[in-house]
Amino acid sequence: MIFEVLSPGLLTTVQDLGRWGYQGKGMPVAGAMDPQALKIGNILVGNDPGEAALEITLMGPTLAVVEGEGLIAVTGAEIAFTVNDIEVPLWQSVKVQAGDTITLSALKGHGCRAYLCVSGSLDMPIVMGSKSTYLRAGVGGFNGRALKAGDRISTGPLKPLTWLSADFSCPEHLRPDRKLDLPLRVVLGPQDDAFTEKGLKTFLESEYTITNEADRMGYRLEGPVIEHKSGADIISDAIPLGAVQVPGHGKPICMLADRQTTGGYTKIAVLSTPDIAVLAQRIPGQTVQFKTISLEESIAATKAEREQIEELLRLRASYRSRRVIPVGSPKAKISERWALRVNGNVYEVIVEELD
Amino acid sequence: MAEYLEPKVLYAGDSAVTIEFGDSIDIKVNARVQQLRQLIERGQFTGVVELVPTYRSLTVYFDPVAVGDVTPFFERLKKLAADTKGEVPEGGLIIVIPVCYGGEFGPDMQNVIDHTGLPEEEIIKRHTAVDYYCYMLGFTPGFSYLGGMDESLATPRLKEPRKVIPAGSVGIAGKQTGIYPIDSPGGWQLIGRTPLRLFDPQGQPPFLIDAGMWVRFRSIDRKEYDEIALQVATRTYKPEILTKSGDVK
Numbered sequence: 020m021i022f023e024v025l026s027p028g029l030l031t032t033v034q035d036l037g038r039w040g041y042q043g044k045g046m047p048v049a050g051a052m053d054p055q056a057l058k059i060g061n062i063l064v065g066n067d068p069g070e071a072a073l074e075i076t077l078m079g080p081t082l083a084v085v086e087g088e089g090l091i092a093v094t095g096a097e098i099a100f101t102v103n104d105i106e107v108p109l110w111q112s113v114k115v116q117a118g119d120t121i122t123l124s125a126l127k128g129h130g131c132r133a134y135l136c137v138s139g140s141l142d143m144p145i146v147m148g149s150k151s152t153y154l155r156a157g158v159g160g161f162n163g164r165a166l167k168a169g170d171r172i173s174t175g176p177l178k179p180l181t182w183l184s185a186d187f188s189c190p191e192h193l194r195p196d197r198k199l200d201l202p203l204r205v206v207l208g209p210q211d212d213a214f215t216e217k218g219l220k221t222f223l224e225s226e227y228t229i230t231n232e233a234d235r236m237g238y239r240l241e242g243p244v245i246e247h248k249s250g251a252d253i254i255s256d257a258i259p260l261g262a263v264q265v266p267g268h269g270k271p272i273c274m275l276a277d278r279q280t281t282g283g284y285t286k287i288a289v290l291s292t293p294d295i296a297v298l299a300q301r302i303p304g305q306t307v308q309f310k311t312i313s314l315e316e317s318i319a320a321t322k323a324e325r326e327q328i329e330e331l332l333r334l335r336a337s338y339r340s341r342r343v344i345p346v347g348s349p350k351a352k353i354s355e356r357w358a359l360r361v362n363g364n365v366y367e368v369i370v371e372e373l374d
Numbered sequence: 375m376a377e378y379l380e381p382k383v384l385y386a387g388d389s390a391v392t393i394e395f396g397d398s399i400d401i402k403v404n405a406r407v408q409q410l411r412q413l414i415e416r417g418q419f420t421g422v423v424e425l426v427p428t429y430r431s432l433t434v435y436f437d438p439v440a441v442g443d444v445t446p447f448f449e450r451l452k453k454l455a456a457d458t459k460g461e462v463p464e465g466g467l468i469i470v471i472p473v474c475y476g477g478e479f480g481p482d483m484q485n486v487i488d489h490t491g492l493p494e495e496e497i498i499k500r501h502t503a504v505d506y507y508c509y510m511l512g513f514t515p516g517f518s519y520l521g522g523m524d525e526s527l528a529t530p531r532l533k534e535p536r537k538v539i540p541a542g543s544v545g546i547a548g549k550q551t552g553i554y555p556i557d558s559p560g561g562w563q564l565i566g567r568t569p570l571r572l573f574d575p576q577g578q579p580p581f582l583i584d585a586g587m588w589v590r591f592r593s594i595d596r597k598e599y600d601e602i603a604l605q606v607a608t609r610t611y612k613p614e615i616l617t618k619s620g621d622v623k
Contacts (some may be wrong), residue, residue: 044511077623
């Protein structure tokens with residue numbers, strides 16, 4: 020398919036799971052702020068979970084399909100989504116074709132980042148192992164920048180699973196729950212010992228408000244000052260994804276996808292992986308609280324989220340679209356689909372009969 | 375105390391762990407960081423995603439699902455860390471960075487002359503006389519934190535930072551010297567510029583300098599700057615890399 024951007028929305032960028040492997044060289048990872056939503060969207064359109072899609076922020080784009088046909092799905096934030104002015108459900112794949120207009124307009128519920136996933140993924144150059152856009156250095160994605168009106172984006176070739184996945188919907192229980200007003204879970208460290216007991220208590224018992232300085236790099240929070248023992252400066256070390264950094268002013272900053280790789284401020288804790296996206300879906304003015312959990316509990320939560328992706332892959336393997344269209348040769352017929360589990364990985368096997 | 379008796383394992387969330395060797399900027403402490411990095415790279419660790427060496431610690435990013443039980447994983451890292459020694463390898467790599475000093479590329483050279491009381495030729499001589507150790511990269515893609523500048527060159531940062539400093543600019547900030555890999559704002563005193571690209575996303579490899587390497591500046595004139603810049607643009611430039619023991623690599 021080829022899309023033309025009629026209006027770009029507020030900040031629409033190409034993101035996959037990020038540019039890992041170069042943090043030691045000072046290169047930020049970037050990637051989807053809500054990776055779980057990206058993975059689900061990709062599965063719905065027949066892609067591998069980690070492929071590149073459009074990350075949409077607050078106000079979405081309008082796209083015209085100018086060539087070809089394929090599947091699209093929108094996941095993540097609750098955003099108004101129409102095709103040719105007809106409302107389309109989120110968390111479900113839908114077929115679009117040349118002549119269609121896709122509109123993602125305003126948010127109508129929780130969340131602030133939505134993912135528009137397309138069958139065949141986006142045809143973008145792979146820069147240092149990833150298609151993700153890192154805006155500050157102008158690396159990756161669509162010429163290193165956010166989309167503009169008039170841009171044309173192509174998708175890659177359709178995959179065997181594309182049409183078989185048509186209308187496939189993510190069941191409610193596998194959609195990430197971002198609505199809960201539960202505290203954000205953190206694991207203390209690496210520099211929790213730089214804070215007084217009172218400082219730790221303040222951090223874990225106070226309510227913090229998300230300020231307007233909240234972007235892909237990090238979220239600055241406003242609230243009670245967290246007391247250090249003797250200072251906020253350390254010899255620079257690595258900043259993990261989701262780190263809660265507390266500089267000298269005592270207010271926490273949560274470090275997200277586009278964070279710098281290293282920094283010289285104390286980090287009181289690191290968000291549990293699933294809760295990084297929970298925060299990234301919140302907007303300025305909303306409040307957050309923190310709750311400490313053990314490292315083992317945090318790993319268990321991360322594994323549980325990963326297991327949901329595996330479950331969705333299994334469901335897709337057993338899903339049979341009502342509009343099965345042969346793939347490969349026009350005469351090919353799909354006779355069987357299997358879900359195979361080998362060494363813990365789920366493989367989808369399609370048996371195609373060729374004339 | 376510079377170096378801990380035993381390396382510390384610091385929790386850094388469910389997908390990273392930091393192994394810290396000391397609490398000072400010390401080449402011997404950093405040598406242990408680089409050694410641990412090499413040992414892990416060679417050691418067939420399941421689930422290791424990437425390694426980030428910094429001044430005095432190594433952060434190991436891992437996939438908690440692939441690692442399984444983290445306790446033995448952390449134990450193994452800690453044991454490896456304890457086996458490292460604070461010795462700087464003798465055959466370290468030196469990358470030569472050609473720099474055109476002063477003139478239009480060094481708009482703050484006069485500030486450095488005024489502050490240090492040294493003439494321009496002497497500043498260039500002292501800036502090119504030593505090999506700088508790269509402790510780590512960070513701040514922006516490809517920015518190397520270099521140690522070892524002649525303290526007589528130390529000059530405070532600009533009072534008013536520049537909005538844009540062109541990539542390749544070589545500057546001084548207090549006791550530090552460094553090279554801007556990409557156009558970025560900053561307050562360093564700019565004394566020259568290199569035609570090399572420290573960060574080239576399409577390059578193989580994309581980064582010229584690695585932590586644990588040495589950097590040597592070589593003074594070039596404007597004519598040579600233009601020649602090298604052309605070779606860099608056409609991707610025909612081969613960076614000059616030497617070893618500490620003197621052989622060309």
